[in-house]
Amino acid sequence: MGMLIDGAWQSGWIDTSKTGGRFERAAAQFRNWVTPDGSPGPGGVGGFAAQSGRYHLYVSLACPWAHRTLIFRALKGLEDHIGVSVVHPDMLADGWTFSTDFEGATGDLLYGHTLAHQIYTRADPAFSGRVTVPILWDRERETIVSNESAEIIRMFNSAFDGITGNTSDFWPEDLRAAIEPINARIYDTVNNGVYKSGFATTQSAYEEAVHPLFDTLDWLEARLGEARYLMGARITEADWRLFTTLIRFDPVYHLHFKCAKRRIVDYPNLWAYTRELYQWPGVAGTVNTDHIVRHYYFSHETINPHRIVPAVAKPDLWAPHGRG
Ligand SMILES: N[C@@H](CCC(=O)N[C@@H](CS)C(=O)NCC(=O)O)C(=O)O
Numbered sequence: 403m404g405m406l407i408d409g410a411w412q413s414g415w416i417d418t419s420k421t422g423g424r425f426e427r428a429a430a431q432f433r434n435w436v437t438p439d440g441s442p443g444p445g446g447v448g449g450f451a452a453q454s455g456r457y458h459l460y461v462s463l464a465c466p467w468a469h470r471t472l473i474f475r476a477l478k479g480l481e482d483h484i485g486v487s488v489v490h491p492d493m494l495a496d497g498w499t500f501s502t503d504f505e506g507a508t509g510d511l512l513y514g515h516t517l518a519h520q521i522y523t524r525a526d527p528a529f530s531g532r533v534t535v536p537i538l539w540d541r542e543r544e545t546i547v548s549n550e551s552a553e554i555i556r557m558f559n560s561a562f563d564g565i566t567g568n569t570s571d572f573w574p575e576d577l578r579a580a581i582e583p584i585n586a587r588i589y590d591t592v593n594n595g596v597y598k599s600g601f602a603t604t605q606s607a608y609e610e611a612v613h614p615l616f617d618t619l620d621w622l623e624a625r626l627g628e629a630r631y632l633m634g635a636r637i638t639e640a641d642w643r644l645f646t647t648l649i650r651f652d653p654v655y656h657l658h659f660k661c662a663k664r665r666i667v668d669y670p671n672l673w674a675y676t677r678e679l680y681q682w683p684g685v686a687g688t689v690n691t692d693h694i695v696r697h698y699y700f701s702h703e704t705i706n707p708h709r710i711v712p713a714v715a716k717p718d719l720w721a722p723h724g725r726g
Pocket of ligand 1: 403404429430462464465466467468532533535549551552
């Protein structure tokens, strides 16, 4: 791990010494929006019009945030319009790399860079901050449009509809207000909650994260006993945002991040729901358990110093989900 400071790479682990042992995630810095006509989106500057072949995603198949963007690319039929480069699952002293000696790692298909931080300095030679994936890259202006997955999925949800003709809508106008507090709770206690649990360096910081995490999972289990999806009968972005954490939970977060009170397979509704989403057309192809398991156990030396990658259970994700 490490970060860029004034365009220069500095390696080092996350510093929790000033936050009482708590992991605090920094906000993403590139926040522009692709829109149908290039007008500015809810933030950032304009000039990023939806065009086939113009944009490229840099992802890790291990990363739950990047995974959201791959799911939306699949759900919205964007595979022929937005290319993808996949980093190597190991994130060590150089950060994410474009080594290709792991199945599914593609290298940098645009420029042949060897390290992901070169993409950031290509966009901004003086960039300071963390070098995270996903990155939505504009080949025309040679810059990063966005490195915030929550916003990239909203762009993918509608900006390219005129090109693809795919109008399925996972952020429907009439549900937006109700989705927001659900997303907020799930982000804080589940998506980011597992990281807060796993990266905590004091007992109290860990407990502050792990109990709310399981309170939310219990609440979700009950909610999914009442309705097929989080917002009722329609599947929305809230479900896809939850899914990428659920699919990593038992193989990784339960053990590696000490989210150990229960597993997802112990929750009948959550587990069936996870299978339903996995079986959704196009989604299984975005899930790569080898990258997921390898990345976390091998990269986080402070948590797993011997880098032993465990043999994990492989439950049948294709078993009938029964949620019809
Ligand atoms: N806010 C970002 C977070 C992305 C993120 O933290 N990605 C992780 C991988 S799972 C990463 O690249 N971490 C590298 C680092 O923090 O140095 C998003 O949702 O897009």
